[in-house]
Amino acid sequence: MAKLELKQVAKSFGDTAVIHGLDLTVDDGEFCVFVGPSGCGKSTLLRMIAGLEECTGGQVLIDADDVTDHQPARRGIAMVFQSYALYPHMTVEENMGFGLKIAKEPGKTIAAKVATAARTLQIEHLLQRRPRDLSGGQRQRVAIGRAIVRAPRMFLFDEPLSNLDAALRVEMRVELAKIKSQLNTTVIYVTHDQVEAMTLADKIVVLRDGRVEQAGRPLDLYARPANLFVAGFIGSPKMNLLDAVTVAHSGATLSLKLQGGARVETLCPQALPQGTAVTLGIRPEHLRLTDAGQGGMDGEVLVAERLGGETYFHIRVADKSIIAKVNGDSAIGLGAMVGLQFDPAQAHLFMANGQRAC
Ligand SMILES: Nc1ncnc2c1ncn2[C@@H]1O[C@H](COP(=O)(O)OP(=O)(O)OP(=O)(O)O)[C@@H](O)[C@H]1O
Numbered sequence: 482m483a484k485l486e487l488k489q490v491a492k493s494f495g496d497t498a499v500i501h502g503l504d505l506t507v508d509d510g511e512f513c514v515f516v517g518p519s520g521c522g523k524s525t526l527l528r529m530i531a532g533l534e535e536c537t538g539g540q541v542l543i544d545a546d547d548v549t550d551h552q553p554a555r556r557g558i559a560m561v562f563q564s565y566a567l568y569p570h571m572t573v574e575e576n577m578g579f580g581l582k583i584a585k586e587p588g589k590t591i592a593a594k595v596a597t598a599a600r601t602l603q604i605e606h607l608l609q610r611r612p613r614d615l616s617g618g619q620r621q622r623v624a625i626g627r628a629i630v631r632a633p634r635m636f637l638f639d640e641p642l643s644n645l646d647a648a649l650r651v652e653m654r655v656e657l658a659k660i661k662s663q664l665n666t667t668v669i670y671v672t673h674d675q676v677e678a679m680t681l682a683d684k685i686v687v688l689r690d691g692r693v694e695q696a697g698r699p700l701d702l703y704a705r706p707a708n709l710f711v712a713g714f715i716g717s718p719k720m721n722l723l724d725a726v727t728v729a730h731s732g733a734t735l736s737l738k739l740q741g742g743a744r745v746e747t748l749c750p751q752a753l754p755q756g757t758a759v760t761l762g763i764r765p766e767h768l769r770l771t772d773a774g775q776g777g778m779d780g781e782v783l784v785a786e787r788l789g790g791e792t793y794f795h796i797r798v799a800d801k802s803i804i805a806k807v808n809g810d811s812a813i814g815l816g817a818m819v820g821l822q823f824d825p826a827q828a829h830l831f832m833a834n835g836q837r838a839c
């Protein structure tokens with residue numbers, strides 16, 4: 482296990498700055514997930530931690546030891562890539578033990594370590610097969626197994642499940658959640674998958690253009706996104722974001738006028754001057770559909786995505802399309818006029834500069 486500290490780490494490729502003086506701490510034994518749009522620097526940051534990419538500024542510390550200039554092999558880190566990079570001519574057992582063989586560990590020790598890892602990953606029956614005779618999910622386990630046997634201080638995973646089909650992905654996600662406690666090691670995991678991030682992470686780090694937008698526990702990011710970017714990024718379907726101006730403040734209740742004229746109320750203990758431009762955020766699961774004309778927002782149903790267990794209604798309110806997520810099916814059809822209600826305590830409010838208002 483190990484604690485990782487990044488201090489003002491920076492990376493430029495030629496004139497192009499990709500990581501801009503970034504600070505981050507990942508605690509001993511923590512499962513930390515990096516998320517962010519394509520090209521924001523997740524893989525680059527992972528490679529800088531592993532030592533596969535040089536830092537152009539700042540320091541990488543592992544257990545307070547400055548490893549910024551250490552070779553990858555000296556860092557005690559194992560990396561699992563999206564392409565599993567297994568040796569096709571070796572059996573599963575040979576693939577898993579290869580790193581230990583190179584390190585000249587005795588054959589008996591290697592066999593014992595491989596057997597233990599194979600048991601953890603439930604691939605004991607596959608040890609004599611070659612990678613081409615394995616499914617994607619099995620190959621993925623072998624790649625993890627090869628990392629486990631080296632007993633690294635830290636695991637780095639770069640989108641390890643993205644090659645798998647949807648069903649296998651879910652299965653492997655649950656497997657990873659199960660072995661998470663057995664790994665007993667600091668993990669940094671990159672994914673584009675919201676559910677993987679929310680369910681596996683102790684801490685999510687939201688990156689954008691080489692900077693940290695917010696880092697914290699998954700449910701804290703969901704409940705209190707620090708800014709508009711995180712609000713729009715965490716959660717699926719995305720949070721509805723509506724332009725509004727403040728009209729009145731009474732106690733903690735703030736009245737807003739939405740674009741299009743609808744009046745709604747939200748909670749904000751902090752007084753905002755009348756006429757302040759704000760953005761109101763409401764998650765699709767926090768909207769309730771009612772009859773139209775009850776006060777608040779009214780709109781027309783444009784699309785109904787019926788998934789069986791839940792339905793996503795796309796509703797036009799003024800010139801915006803708003804998504805409401807409803808449990809189960811619903812008799813509401815296309816073209817229906819509906820009202821949209823929400824609990825003010827579940828709404829989010831952001832200032833014109835994108836920062837959370839309260
Ligand atoms: N060797 C390189 N030379 C020049 N630019 C690079 C190099 N490697 C990465 N970049 C650039 O750095 C930025 C970050 O790339 P990176 O691969 O870290 O993104 P990412 O967040 O992992 O994206 P994705 O989600 O698509 O995997 C991109 O704009 C990319 O084009």
Ligand SMILES: [Mg+2]
Pocket residue numbers: 523524525
């Ligand atoms: Mg990447």
